[in-house]
Amino acid sequence: MKQFVRRLQFLAAASLTTTMLLAHAPGQATGTGGTVAGTVTDPSDALVAGANVTLTSAxxxxxxxxxxxxxxAFRLVNLPPNQYHLEVSAAGFQSYAQDIPVHTQVPIQVSVRLVLGAATQTVNVEASAEAVENVPAAHTDVDQSLLQNLPLSGTGQGLSDAITLSSGGVVADSNGFFHPQGDHGETTYVVDGQPISDQQNKVFSTQLPANAFQSMELVTTGPGAEYGDKTSLIVNTVTRSGLGQKPTASLDAYYGSFGTIGxxxxxxxGGAKWGNFLVLDSSRxxxxxxxxxxxxxxDVGNTETIWDRIDYDPGSRDALHVNAFAARNWFQIPNTYDQSQQDQRQQARTFNFALGYQHTFNANTLLSVNPFVREDHVDYYPSRDxxxxxxxxxDQDRHLTNWGTRAEVSFADRINNVKIGTELMQTHLVENFNFGLTNxxxxxxxxxxxxxxxxxPTPVNPNACAGLGYVANPNLQPGLVPYDLTRGGSLFYFYDRGNVNQEAFYAQDQITLKNLTLNLGVRWDNYDGLSKDHLFEPRAGASYFVKRIGTVVRFSYDRxxxxxYNENLLLSSSTGAGGLASNVFGAYGSTP
Incomplete structure (x- = not known):
């Protein structure tokens, strides 16, 4: 607990220091969402100040x-990937409207030339205002406006609830375990460019707060080549930013059955060049x-969460954002009626720090680099007796520390949206586990x-049963007898540490040809942990928009x-001396 408090203090100090530095630094930062920027002029090419620019998604x-x-000039930043409708209005001019697809981090430049006339008249440029996305990936777009209206749980699983309530094909049990497309736990989160593929539920870890997200793109079919590791469900998120905001705050308090309070x-x-967005959640x-x-x-438990995002965006070629996150779950393990004296508990603590840097080479090319470090520390406590x-x-004490970087070069024009990138990660595992039978x-x-x-307490050998007038138990698991405390056994002790190294390279191009969109890509993954493997993975997809009936037909092939899973990986895979013998805890065979 003292270590966790020290980390919270460090997080608060780091966030404050970074905010102060960014507010006076000569650099910049922007979100990892899209950007639409441009200038507004009149018929004589004179600049128009005070024009109202609005971007909406149907x-x-x-x-x-x-x-x-x-x-x-105007600049709209941190835009979730989607189809948008741009409207520009100014006194004495006709309104201007244009549809803009935003599916890249490369800033989209728009030149708006207003025409003299009444504001009730509108000049449309490529305006169709379609309420569908013509992309090959089957997905659901979730915005903060929807998240605010969903009945989310306050007991450490609000993000799980948001995903299951808004996405088809994804179900979860009441503890937040995902089963996307019937595939348990195969989910990758991409948080402002940071990939997280470890299980994010309150039993194994903690969750990011749902009110920290501006948008989520939930991909269930046809993941692009930039996604790997676990791909049955991709949760591609853009977090909320204080960039350009006047001071804005919200406070929600609630009380419910079972003494639930939170x-x-x-x-x-923020201002035009910097921003800070802070989230503080707690519940019991x-x-x-x-x-x-x-x-x-x-079955009493509580959770505390702090999330902070810091941006700096002077509007030039370089950009920076910082994400900092810390959370803690502390809860009792629920008992059955025949476990009246049992007092098992668990504590999970998470610390995450991620940077996002962008450099714009020209109007079509952008470099993104996202280094990160994240740690889960889980303690499982037995009863005192x-x-x-x-x-x-x-009794368990395990650490899962993941660090790495993701780098990507993006190129976008009217037809092509090219991404070429790499992911380099290492996960360091430390596992302590003690076990003994008490029944x-x-x-x-x-x-x-x-x-x-x-x-x-006796006998401990099934061959002695007949001599005592008993019969040997045909279902006896002999590997458990040495750890049966009721028969003079001792605790099973396990300790191990190890590393999982992963490298990936990918390239893909999304090609837009009027009503036809093609997504062509390839990925190479290398996995070096307790087992080793590598794979060349072609990805291909196509979608066609049938405008007459407002329908998108999709096709995809993905390898x-x-x-x-990294959770308990060492324990579940160990055999032999110091490990798990055959037939104990369902472990069979040798180390893969």
Whole structure:
């Protein structure tokens, strides 16, 4: 707990220091969403100041507005990928309208020339205002306006609820375990360019707060070549930014059944060149996890989360943003009626720090670099008296530390949207695990002639059962007998550490030909952990917009390489000396 508090103090100090530095630095930063920028002129090419510029999405309802400065320039930043409708109006001029697809981080330049006339008249440039996206990937767009209206849980799984409630083909159990397309846990989050493929639910880790996201693109079919690792569901997110905001804050407090109480607070502030957006969430519930009983027993838990995003954007060639995140879940393990004395608990702590740097070479080419580090630290505590635990006492302390970088060069013009990039990551695993049986009837050595378990400390050898008037247990797991504390056994001790190294390279091009969109790409993945593998992965997709009936027809072919879960990877894969013998905990065979 002291270590976690120190990290929170460091996070707060780092966020404040970075904000102060960025507010006075000669560099810049922008979000990893899209950017639409341009100038507004009159028929004589004179700059128009004070023009109202509004960008809206008919798909999600997202809206962003700015006013041109004395130089007639405008800049709309941190835009979620989608189809947009641009409108420009000024006194004494006809309104201007244009549809703009935003599917790249390369800034999209727009030159707006207003025509004299009444404001009730509108000049349309390529305006169709379609409410569908003509892209090969089947996906769902979720905006903050929708997130605010969803009935999200306040017990550490708001993000899971947001995804399952808004995306077809994705279901989850009541603890937030995802099953996208029927494939358990195969989900990759991309948070402002940072890939996260470890399980993000309250049982194994913590979750990012749903109120930190500006938008989510939930891809269930046809992932592009930039996505790897776990691809049954891609959650591509753009987080909220304080860039260009006046001081804005929100505070939501709630109370519900099972003693559930919590608060969600946000604060955004910024100017034309810098911004800061802070999220502070906390909650407590008497039914934190799904209970095995109708009324929860020993099921109290709480969660605390802090998220901070810092931007600096002077509008020139270089850009920077910083994401900082820390969270903690502390909860009791729910009991059944026959576990009245059991007091098992778990604590999960997460720390994440990510940078995003962008350099614009020209109007069509952009470089993005995203270094990051993230750590999950999970402790599982047994009851003080191990014999209060039933049927086993368990103690665990594990660390999962992931660091790496993602670099990508993007090129975009009216037809092509090219991405060429690489991902380099290492995950360092440290696992401590102790285990012992505390219920003599769980793995009895002998049975009575009527089939009842013999719960006496002896015998410990099934060959001795007949001499005592018993029969040997045909379902005995002999590998568990040395760890049966009721029969003089000792705790099973496990400790190991290891690294998982991953490298990936990809290239793809999204080609737009009127109503036809093609997505052609290739990816190469290399996995070097307890097992080793590499794979060449072609990706191809096509979509065609049938305008007459407002329908998009999609096709895709994807070859992917799914990687093992990192949680408890060392323990579940170990055998032999110091590891798990055959038939113990379902572990068979040798290290892969």
């Amino acid at each position: 798909v999600t309802g997202y809206k962003q507005s700015v006013t041109t400065g004395t130089d007639g 608060e969600d607070a946000t604060f955004g502030i 519930s008497g039914r934190f996890l799904d209970s095995p009983e109708f009324w929860p027993i020993h 191990p014999f209060n635990d039933n049927p086993a006492t368990i 003599p009837a769980y793995n009895p050595v002998c049975l009575t002639t009527s089939g009842a378990p013999v719960t006496t 992917t390489m799914e990687t093992p």
